[in-house]
Amino acid sequence: MTEAENLVVLTDIHLKRAGKPVLDSLSLSIPHNSVTAVIGPSGVGKTTLLELISGRLKPDRGYLLVDGLSVPDLGRRELFELRKKMGMLFQSGALLNDLDVYENIAFPLREHTRLPEPVLRQMILMKLELVGLRGARRLMPAELSGGMTRRVALARAIVIDPVMVMYDEPFTGLDPISKAIIVKLIRQLNSTLGMTSIVVTHDVHEAMQIADFVYMLGHGKVLARGTPEEIKNSQRDDVRQFLQGQADGPVPFHYHADEYLTDLMRTDSEKGGAV
């Protein structure tokens, strides 16, 4: 794949947090107009990846291009300009609690544009219709269910017509119906609005359903990449363990600790008896 086909390119990214390597020589690229899923167990650096792409975090080493711009080198103003082309769906929705649904979606428009109120209204109603919540426009965030919150947040993320939308665990904690709605919406937004989508998730089933490309992360690296079919047929043990949801395997059940018997027999140390 050449540069022109990819909206986001990460090359040899290294990142340490609290002395522990989170990303270790990670390279991946995200093509235009595709749905790319990044899967992997919790705590493997998936969300960190989104923070890097959106410029909220800087890598220790490596190249990171979004739309041809090197994100870590951007100044605050340029970064904010770039972010106007990005939408992000947070796991919690991150809706502003003191504004109702309508005003929440209006927020980015009011901050960045000076559109007359009737135009604003039309744009907001169009996005609300898209996520099926036109009737909920006067509800407050506290009155919404989990699935509705995420749909409102999605409407807000796309109201400025971004080039790219990042989804942070969009399926976590939703009932099956809401999950299906979100799956449908991500796919639909991608095809009708021509956006590039990055979906970070540990819900394998949903990821395989919507993705054109799948990256599986582990140990700060890409363990497997390819179409959902290719990933499913992967022969790697760690990939298969994750896809089939086995409790023990290459990813051990036990957190790193001393040998069990020695730990039990120990009498000297304080309560924890740390490693």
Add this chain to the structure above:
Amino acid sequence: MIIALRRIGAFSLSSLAATGRACILLLQMIVNLPAVVRRYELVIKQLYRAGVLTLPVIIVAALFVGMVLALQGYNTLVDFGAESSLGLLLALSLSRELGPVLAGLLFAGRAGAAMTAEIGLMKATEQLAGMEMMAVDPVWRVLLPRFLAGVISVPLLAILFTAVGIIGGYLLGVNILGVDQGVFWATMQQGVDFQQDVMNGLLKSLVFGVLISLIAVFMGYDTSPTPAGVSKATTLTVVLSSLGVLAMDFSLTSMMF
């Protein structure tokens, strides 16, 4: 011993670092001042929440403080036959010290803590991160209006505290203890200097306003995004701004009077 020393060192270092971050935040807010002038309605909303909603507390507290001052002052002054100076005593102590200091303390408890809790919760629920992702800087959109509202409110509340306190003292001193009404006002008029007493009191309260508001927004913005973090930040806001007001009051007083 070594561990104790190490703790002291770590504590000093982290306090210093926090002070530095607070100063940087103050600079960021000052840089963003022009942006908020265009969106003054944000400040007005916060003025209502921080200033207007603190009014009942200020008025009730000031009435009681004024009455207590009148009572105590009268009991002492009457021994020297100087109960006619009650008005002067009230006006000086309120405008120089009690008005600014108590208004500041009450503001820190009522509005400062609320600011910290609100901003801290916004951080804990990713609302601030969400704003950043929408290319909106929380420093000017969320923090600056609240900071400005605090800076504007505290001096106004302090003046009000002084005025209501004098009314409280008047009600008790003149109506119940029997100090002469004309004398009460006359001693006040003679003894209080506008520049020396009133303006200095106002300056004090302005300094307190900046101090409390900065601590309040900084603590909320700097909190660790957990329930424990937010509650700790709220407590720290009240404790630090109260101590800060008292310490600042001492240094300002020693320079002014």
